[in-house]
Amino acid sequence: MTTIGSTDVFPLALGANPFGWTSDEATSHEVLDAFVDGGGQVVDTADSYGDGASESILGSWFERTGRRDEVLLATKVGRKSDRRNLRPDTVRTAVGESLERLRTDRVDLLWAHYDDEDTPLAETLATFEELVQAGDVRELGISNYSPDRILEWLEIAEREGFRKPVALQPEYSLLRRESYEDRRRAIATDAGLAVLPYWGLASGLLTGKYSSAEDIEQAADSRRGGIAAGYASDEAFEVVRVVTEVARAQDAEPGTVALAWLLGREGVSAPIASVSRPSQLPSLLAVPQLRLSDEETARLTAASDAVGR
Template structure:
């Protein structure tokens, strides 16, 4: 047994503790990959964004800070949240962290409006009030990337887009994107932007992963490519399924979303995990690392937004952009997930 690793005394003797994210990075070295452009917004980000979805709810404020510190130490600069996450607490945690660390000018802050209890929907008054509330919680004077968190068919796109444009002109928002919109509605919004002469859409955030491809690939991918939008996938690890931690129903108790994961445990899901196992073994990398590397090869994908429940998960996740998959490996993963 190596004696240069930290150890803990157990009944069976001394065993090495797993190194933390920072210790691993210090041992093997980590050089952040080049940053990528978000459409024509002028924003440039690390190829993996950090989601604040669980901050303040299933992830405590203290652990959230540890995750953000580890993310920043590995070169990350994009944090993604929403006014509805933990009823605004996620934004407060992120705003406090950025302010205490003095990183506001180094970080791209993305948030979403439309689903909060206080300001639901995408009417002009709701958007204006929601953005002002988010700015207060984030303790900042601008939101770098504002997403419309839902498709609100009860409000004309013209009203929504004019409201967003006014916020951009006022300097409260730098760029905006859509979330969970169909290809048809995305095209409709793009046409409306052109007719109104307002700020264009820069990004799209929809669910997209190795096991959830249908909602994006096809018409939505084609329209996104035509418009030159940055694709910022959410749930890139399918709620943890693509970490390899959930391989049978026996693994589901205690998982964050057992219903979602149970739907992935069929023949196709097992086939995908089998392919990931083979490719990860070839690269001596974690399953999650390979799943993210696959996603980053897809046209238009700029920065998948990942969730973490501890800082020590970060090294594997942030290694995704460093992996170079061969054509054979990409084809194997594509076939397994068809």
Template sequence: MTAHPAIAGIPLVLGGNVFGWTAQGDEGFAVLDAFYEAGGRMIDTADVYSAWIPGHKGGESETYLGQWLDSRGVRKDMRIHTKTGMLGGKELYEPDRVLKSLDASLDRLRCDSVDLYYAHRDYDELPIADIVAAFDGAVRSGKVASLGASNFNAERLGEALAVADATGAEPFTALQNEYNLVARAAYGAELQQLCVSRGIPMLPFFGLASGYLTGKYRTEEDFAKSSRGGRARELSGDNGPAVLDAMDAVADETGASHAAIALAWLVRQPGIPAPIASARTVAQLEELLAFTRLELSDAQLARLGAAAG
């Protein structure tokens, strides 16, 4: 797969959903500093982060990241990925609304441009040509280097690429869908083949299944201990216990954490150069970064994949 201009540094995209929410103040800046010092160069955020919190309206993550970028003077080194499409309905993909959302994100990020701008979801009631044209306008504004699609299926992404090919519009050149050891439907064989054949990197979210794949959630008591427990239960799937059993064995063999194993498995899957994962503390970040030093054997990869079903 050829290099994508929005991909750089170590093979981890730092998830921005926690910044301005559970990662704030000096503690959040410490995470970002440590990521940068470790060679991290990609940060993923969205205009909707963190509108789900009472009193928040969205944009909190971008605002916080903009403060860090400005205070550290590292914008030229970083690849900033952000998204639009969740703070409303299909009207967000009208050409003028895309540009308005982009400008608002840039103001919060304190940037003149972003390296990767995603359509955060598909609105299948819209003709795909309309979505392609609207995001093409974002690139033509000179404020976006490349485009990505998030939560698109193989059929709609394929249609979008065909429209771009036919019209000369800027194509989607990256994909961000859910994918991990216990949830693989959103990046199935057809979509994998499309991405690999077109050289489209897939940067998966929920790489740790909201913490389930850290191995910390195994019983109902575990799920009840944390606010994330309910989400981890939802994402664990029917095959969750079998996957954790296989991960336990690999952890015994390698000495690696479950989080490192989950992420190391991801980067060995077709079309995936880097997963997205979040860290609220420097200790959590260090646990994530361990995967970059872990090389799973073919046999271990096969056992993990078989457990996933």
């Protein structure tokens, strides 16, 4: 188990971004059933995913199953197509609409999805505090903020007596390390922030799905192939090769190995990973149980070092 805020949870989060995108409602419900049945708790969505479709699918699942209290529900504000800002009125309206779509009375973890430098941070945080005090939001998290702005957030919260954030969501994987390891890791450790990295599988590249740039080109018309192309390089495919070799030795899936490496990194509490169908879930739920040897971890890290941090 790991801790997010005051809650002990399974150390892997389900990303709900495929819901309403690569996964229809019925299949998304099957994924949620299997995830929670397998011990998972944290489900991460955003009002911008499918322009609200992901939240609506989650809401219909809560209504159908009555399993709302079994989930630590995380959603984000600030990036929806019709309101890309964190002005006070925008935040209030966005959270109200999210609660309606999610068919719930509270968000367990509300992320500021992206920084809004045109709105004074103190105003945004004061609005978050209103929502916490009203019971609409339990805890707060920071996603895609610069190190300096994270520090500013922490300073304002301390000075004004606002609810302090409990979590940080950076991009982090074997193929992308610098943005977390440069300064955010130290900030998160010092502030006691739970770290929930996204894109830990590099849009599928670290699942072993693609072994060459040609494989990605052939899948370029797929919804994820184009994103995976942004990671492609000779050094990246060498990482994929090492991940695959370690997976073979461990009798595990490559994605399980890549996320197990990530879970073992300093400060990481629960990597976020997404699936489009239930058959993909067992490899994710197996992550906390996989134990990489020191030699395997060193091989993976060395291959990752060559990509450039």
